[in-house]
Amino acid sequence: MRKRSRMGALALSALLAIPNGVFAEGYDLRVEPTCTEWGYIEHHEDEYDRIVMTSLPPLGHSFSDWVSDEARSEQQRACQVCGYTESRHYVSETVQRIPWIKLYGSLEGINKKVKVTVDCEFGSQTINFSTKAVMTTQGHSTLYYNKLNYTLRLYDDPTRDIKHRVIFPGWQEEHKYILKANMYDPSQVRNVVGCRIWRSILETRPNLPERLAGLPTLGTVDGFPVSLWLNDEFMGLYTLNLHKDNDLFGMKTDEKVALTICNARTSDEALFLVPPRLSEDGLDDWETEFSGLKDRSWINESFADFVAFLNGSDDAAFKESLPAYLDVDAAIDYLIFLYALGLRNSGAKDLILLNYGTIWIPAAFDMDEAFGRLNDGSGYLNPSTDFLPAELQEGWRSGTDSVLWDRLLQNYRPEIKARYQALRQGPLTAEALRTQVQAFADQIPELLYRWDQELYPDRPFTYEESIQQIDQWIEDRLPVLDQVIGGF
Ligand SMILES: [Zn+2]
Structure with missing residues (x-):
């Protein structure tokens, strides 16, 4: 708060009171507050000129009602005392x-x-x-x-x-x-459209689990x-x-179901090198977000068996017995989806594994990094060269560092190729992807994109650049995948 200093007040009273003694019985010196500035009362009590100060808070503006300007989507109002005006979006x-x-x-x-x-x-x-x-x-x-x-x-x-x-x-x-x-995606497109593309893949999967098909x-x-x-x-x-x-996946209490998610990018647990600890609070690399039964021991046991199988089977045994642990069709769709959208980190982080009492079903979640966006927001993958299946001396590698995806790629390439080519006739045509992107982005008024940008100006890309990059990704990525996966 603002007050006159004691020194200033004394000097003023000396000047006013002492020369002729007129104010010997006490008087008030009053400075009125304004809309925004403090005022004060300087109360001179007696002939010894003791002073008591009282602060007067700012009055605040006395605004008229907001007046709307529809053309600019802006409202204005003015203070009827000082004329100060302010405006806001509406x-x-x-x-x-x-x-x-x-x-x-x-x-x-x-x-x-x-x-x-x-x-x-x-x-x-x-x-x-x-x-x-x-x-x-x-x-x-x-x-x-x-x-x-x-x-x-x-x-x-x-x-x-x-x-x-x-x-x-x-x-x-x-x-x-x-x-x-969608802090790092000013287009707002990636996450929701990524989810919708994943859904369009599920819609064409012949063996979609009944529990999911009914949702x-x-x-x-x-x-x-x-x-x-x-x-x-x-x-x-x-x-x-x-x-x-659990509602999203149609899971209820008192049934043997589990919803688990990976929270880490590169740890041994996230990459299926060691059996994970499944916490309930998101503090571990794997988390059980929902368990239908109070006793969760079967989840840990099932997970441990799966990881032991991934690390302990030779290629022949892997190919033959993987379906006893994992929904292989779902896993193939998941891996193809990661390649198509450049979701390099989703090999581990945000991988959901669902269980309706028997095998684990991979499901995609959180597509903030869709269309090759780097997780720190600094840029994008190169659609022509980055995150592709590669044949190395030790076998095929998925580019995710995950045992699960490396081994799937090594052993199920013909199945991956067949499914990829089917998807390229349906949900993964360039036209289908562009339609999803445009249907989402076109509904957002340009004005809102602009306001959002004004409010959060520190993002490295504008919404126009972001949408343009998505379009370029679709253009460049599919022909490369056609060549690599088509060559399996
Ligand atoms: Zn005012």
């Missing part, structure tokens, strides 16, 4: 071309463990509702950046735990979602772009994504 008709989420309250103190409750308004052309939202931040690595991912749980009454369930088109009923910042999204994450607002301030362009949990 949910104009242009912004309303995609759904919007308005939060009211404070996110102060929020982190992965500390929940905050805010009011939440969801709006779109077809679905509108108001709820309480209980939020935490989400994810491991993005917490250092200013555009955060959030977990969003919707409640009618969070204290009584009444879930507010929503059915978005094509999704199953849910109350828990992820607000994904609305076949157990794949989906999302749609939203504009996010906090107390009417634009917070950025986000995607609202399905949450990867």
Whole structure:
């Protein structure tokens, strides 16, 4: 706060009071506060001129109502006292071309463990509702950046735990979602479109497990772009994504099912060199995110058997017995998907292994690095030369360093080739991939891309560059894979 110094006050009173003694019985010197500046009262008490100071806080602006400028998607208001004006973005008709989420309250103190409750308004052309939202931040690595991912749980009454369930088109009923910042992907395209491409591959798999085939999204994450607002301030362009949990995979309690995920990139456990420890809290390289049974020992045993088989079988035994441990069709799709989208790290990190009581089923998740994006955001893989199957002296190597994918490639090349060529007639044509990318990106108003960029200017690529790179990846990558995998 601002105050006159004691010295200044004494000097002033000496000047005013002492020459003629007029103010001997006390007087006030008052400086009025303005909209933004402190004022004060200097109370001179008696003939000895003792002074008591009282601060007067700034009055704050007296704003008129917001006036909307639809053409610029901007609102303005002016202070009727000092004339100060301020402007903000708002949910104009242009912004309303995609759904919007308005939060009211404070996110102060929020982190992965500390929940905050805010009011939440969801709006779109077809679905509108108001709820309480209980939020935490989400994810491991993005917490250092200013555009955060959030977990969003919707409640009618969070204290009584009444879930507010929503059915978005094509999704199953849910109350828990992820607000994904896509911090290093200003196009917002990679993660959701990666998920959709994975789903389009599952749609054509002849032996898709029945448990997945019966689910609305076949157990794949989906999302749609939203504009996010906090107390009417634009917070950025986000995607609202399905949450990867037992509901997504149709898993229930009291049945022998497991949802496990790898959290590490390069450790021995992540690369299947040693049996993993499966934690429940995400602190180990492998994590059991859901177990239908309280007793999880069968998960650890099954995993240990699988890893022992991967490391202890010769090629003939591997080829013959792999189906007793792993859904080989799913594994082949997964590896082809990694090559097509340049998801080099997903050989380990974010690999999901599902189990409905018998064998392990690989599933893809978190495609932030789709189309060859490097995980630190600094650039991209070279689609013509990077992350390709390679025949070395010791055999075929997948480029993932993982025992699982190296051995699959070594022993199932004819099957991989046949499946790849089938997929190249369907979901992996350049046209199919471009259609997915465009269908997603074209719905986002250019204005929102621009606002998001203004809000988070430190990203190394613009949304235009990001979309252009995706297009170039599709152009360059497929012919190279046709040659390499076609040559198996
Ligand atoms: Zn003012």
